[in-house]
Amino acid sequence: MSTATTHGGPRLPQERRLVTEIPGPRSRELLARKQSAVPPGIGTTLPVFVTRAGGGVIVDVDGNSLIDFGSGIAVTNVGNAAPRVVERVQKQVADFTHTCFMVAPYESYVAVCEKLNALTPGDHEKRTFLVNSGAEAVENAIKVARHATGRQAVVVFDHGYHGRTLLTMTLTAKSMPYKHGFGPFAPEVYRVPLAYPFRWPTGPDNCAEEAAAQAIDMINKQIGAENVAAVLIEPIAGEGGFIEPARGFLPKIVEYCRANGIVFIADEVQTGFARTGHMFACEDEGIVPDIITTAKGIAGGLPLAAVTGRADLLDHVHSGGLGGTYGGNPLACEAALGVLETIEQDGLVERARHIGEIMLPRLRALQEHNPIIGDVRGRGAMIAVELVVPGTKEPYPAAEIARRCHEQGLLVLTAGTYGNVLRFLPPLVIPDHLLEEGLSILEKALNVD
Numbered sequence: 001m002s003t004a005t006t007h008g009g010p011r012l013p014q015e016r017r018l019v020t021e022i023p024g025p026r027s028r029e030l031l032a033r034k035q036s037a038v039p040p041g042i043g044t045t046l047p048v049f050v051t052r053a054g055g056g057v058i059v060d061v062d063g064n065s066l067i068d069f070g071s072g073i074a075v076t077n078v079g080n081a082a083p084r085v086v087e088r089v090q091k092q093v094a095d096f097t098h099t100c101f102m103v104a105p106y107e108s109y110v111a112v113c114e115k116l117n118a119l120t121p122g123d124h125e126k127r128t129f130l131v132n133s134g135a136e137a138v139e140n141a142i143k144v145a146r147h148a149t150g151r152q153a154v155v156v157f158d159h160g161y162h163g164r165t166l167l168t169m170t171l172t173a174k175s176m177p178y179k180h181g182f183g184p185f186a187p188e189v190y191r192v193p194l195a196y197p198f199r200w201p202t203g204p205d206n207c208a209e210e211a212a213a214q215a216i217d218m219i220n221k222q223i224g225a226e227n228v229a230a231v232l233i234e235p236i237a238g239e240g241g242f243i244e245p246a247r248g249f250l251p252k253i254v255e256y257c258r259a260n261g262i263v264f265i266a267d268e269v270q271t272g273f274a275r276t277g278h279m280f281a282c283e284d285e286g287i288v289p290d291i292i293t294t295a296k297g298i299a300g301g302l303p304l305a306a307v308t309g310r311a312d313l314l315d316h317v318h319s320g321g322l323g324g325t326y327g328g329n330p331l332a333c334e335a336a337l338g339v340l341e342t343i344e345q346d347g348l349v350e351r352a353r354h355i356g357e358i359m360l361p362r363l364r365a366l367q368e369h370n371p372i373i374g375d376v377r378g379r380g381a382m383i384a385v386e387l388v389v390p391g392t393k394e395p396y397p398a399a400e401i402a403r404r405c406h407e408q409g410l411l412v413l414t415a416g417t418y419g420n421v422l423r424f425l426p427p428l429v430i431p432d433h434l435l436e437e438g439l440s441i442l443e444k445a446l447n448v449d
């Protein structure tokens with residue numbers, strides 16, 4: 001067994017090692033303190049407190065080393081404490097920590113924007129500005145689209161997730177836990193169907209055509225295309241359950257937007273930065289968004305997000321109309337430059353594909369003899385299984401299976417409109433033997449009878 005990461009991260013032994021039950025005594029003490037100090041609205045997926053992480057493992061306060069299939073929700077794509085990120089941030093923190101880019105600018109912000117303008121789909125002229133979170137990026141993309149079109153309506157999709165602020169919570173589909181009790185919501189948000197192959201009423205074959213036709217019909221009848229500022233969609237629905245829209249659906253929606261002067265916004269907050277085996281998931285069907293929102297994997301865990309889009313749209317907003325105190329903080333910008341270098345120099349796009357090539361066949365083989373697995377799907381290192389009550393499509397709760405994995409030292413996340421999806425987002429630097437071991441743990445956890 002290898003004892004160090006092959007793809008960076010601190011030199012932590014790349015092994016699963018359980019020395020206490022999960023959670024151990026020290027984590028239990030800290031959980032009790034958390035319960036007294038932090039409101040229950042802030043949940044806990046894996047009930048252990050972390051001391052170190054790197055490569056494919058997370059080490060807790062009791063000395064347990066757990067396999068990481070979560071990457072802090074698709075954030076540490078380059079691994080935790082990735083060497084190029086650490087080096088750049090350490091230097092920056094000693095040089096200066098903040099001036100506010102709108103007050104006194106610095107080069108790293110501009111360098112990140114130049115990189116995103118070059119790397120995002122399409123070779124048209126682009127602009128980028130930086131903010132702090134995925135939700136803030138989405139809010140700003142809507143601001144830009146409304147300003148540039150002079151229209152107000154925003155169209156979003158069933159199963160979509162876009163954040164927890166007032167507007168992005170409104171844009172999000174699922175009530176519990178994201179919206180329940182938090183209304184009233186923002187006006188001028190309209191929801192249309194998503195081409196969800198596994199659950200499309202007439203089956204997967206006509207899903208793309210039918211869903212696009214329904215969505216377009218609803219927009220035309222209920223809103224009027226001329227009133228729509230933006231159509232906003234995740235190219236793979238993340239929190240909604242890693243739903244890949246049936247092929248052909250996204251191009252039809254883009255075509256409709258182009259024909260009607262509607263800004264097409266791709267929310268790549270979860271899918272971006274090599275995660276899906278492309279730098280951005282839109283590339284899979286050759287989609288070129290008018291605006292693309294990114295966050296999460298952009299800066300290896302430092303808070304950063306971006307709005308990148310057509311120069312004519314972003315240049316439309318008056319001076320001072322965009323920004324914020326911390327957006328594009330110098331530490332986060334240096335981290336982002338370290339992330340982008342790492343993705344490029346360590347071939348992490350290819351590495352994501354390799355992870356998919358290991359995971360998908362094993363999960364599909366598992367599906368053949370385990371009827372609790374209704375669907376296996378995903379691209380690159382963004383993979384999910386949708387659980388069902390055997391012989392039906394009724395959702396089977398994923399939380400129970402996730403807890404069994406956690407007890408065995410494998411961190412997995414759940415998702416899905418119906419709470420029945422296990423999602424896997426390993427760091428792209430995870431060694432193969434940990435992937436295989438994680439899958440073996442999962443296989444056992446899925447044996448429910």
Ligand SMILES: Cc1ncc(COP(=O)(O)O)c(C=O)c1O
Nearest residue numbers: 133134135161162163238269270
């Ligand atoms: C697709 C998508 N958009 C937006 C967000 C919100 O990002 P943040 O939590 O950084 O505000 C998320 C977070 O999970 C997301 O997955």
